[in-house]
Amino acid sequence: xxxxxxxxxxxxxxxxxxxxxxxxxxxxxxxxxxxxxxxxxxxxxxxxxxxxxxxxxxxxxxxxxxxxxxxxxxxxxxxxxxxxxxxxxxxxxxxxxxxxxxxxxxxxxxxxxxxxxxxxxxxxxxxxxxxxxxxxxxxxxxxxxxxxxxxxxxxxxxxxxxxxxxxxxxxxxxxxxxxxxxxxxxxxxxxxxxxxxxxxxxxxxxxxxxxxxxxxxxxxxxxxxxxxxxxxxxxxxxxxxxxxx
Numbered sequence: 001x002x003x004x005x006x007x008x009x010x011x012x013x014x015x016x017x018x019x020x021x022x023x024x025x026x027x028x029x030x031x032x033x034x035x036x037x038x039x040x041x042x043x044x045x046x047x048x049x050x051x052x053x054x055x056x057x058x059x060x061x062x063x064x065x066x067x068x069x070x071x072x073x074x075x076x077x078x079x080x081x082x083x084x085x086x087x088x089x090x091x092x093x094x095x096x097x098x099x100x101x102x103x104x105x106x107x108x109x110x111x112x113x114x115x116x117x118x119x120x121x122x123x124x125x126x127x128x129x130x131x132x133x134x135x136x137x138x139x140x141x142x143x144x145x146x147x148x149x150x151x152x153x154x155x156x157x158x159x160x161x162x163x164x165x166x167x168x169x170x171x172x173x174x175x176x177x178x179x180x181x182x183x184x185x186x187x188x189x190x191x192x193x194x195x196x197x198x199x200x201x202x203x204x205x206x207x208x209x210x211x212x213x214x215x216x217x218x219x220x221x222x223x224x225x226x227x228x229x230x231x232x233x234x235x236x237x238x239x240x241x242x243x244x245x
Contacts (some may be wrong), residue, residue, distance in 0.1 A: 042199035
């Protein structure tokens with residue numbers, strides 16, 4: 001049975017305005033909490049530290065939400081800018097895996113990193129490409145089955161482009177939702193149950209970043225359990241002019 005087409009509603013102007021208004025006070029609260037935790041104004045006991053760290057974690061979450069909302073607004077208004085330069089996709093991916101190692105251990109997961117023999121250089125915005133990889137790996141860590149999870153990261157050369165993929169053995173995505181995965185605010189029932197704090201904007205932003213970088217992003221359901229997310233980026237060729245920074 002054909003699915004009903006999803007109407008593409010733009011992020012309303014009031015939401016964008018509210019996000020802008022929230023950005024400054026949230027940043028101030030973040031600074032104050034970080035100063036208190038540094039004990040610059042006196043020692044704090046363990047219970048106070050616990051409360052302050054919990055508050056700071058929630059502020060970080062609020063900062064990410066506001067940033068995502070502002071990014072979506074820029075994407076819809078064609079104001080989302082990238083600052084590309086020549087980067088090593090493999091090295092950036094290794095850095096992400098290393099930075100996420102505490103979450104990996106806490107999630108009882110193993111990341112299998114298939115490092116290629118040679119680097120893959122692309123012309124992309126290092127912060128934005130890193131954001132895409134971090135989002136894909138973090139999603140795989142969050143949405144796993146009970147027990148030990150496994151995530152594989154691999155790279156392949158395909159003619160004049162590099163193929164990146166992140167494969168997991170997690171809860172997956174219902175097939176009836178496949179057409180909505182890269183839309184704004186999409187979250188499956190399982191993902192809402194497992195992580196109520198998510199916004200459903202990460203994959204939408206990922207798609208914009210990859211496509212603006214000249215690549216493509218998609219996913220497949222694995223045989224058995226889990227999903228594999230892929231993206232491609234054009235390979236940088238030696239002698240090719242680097243894009244303006």
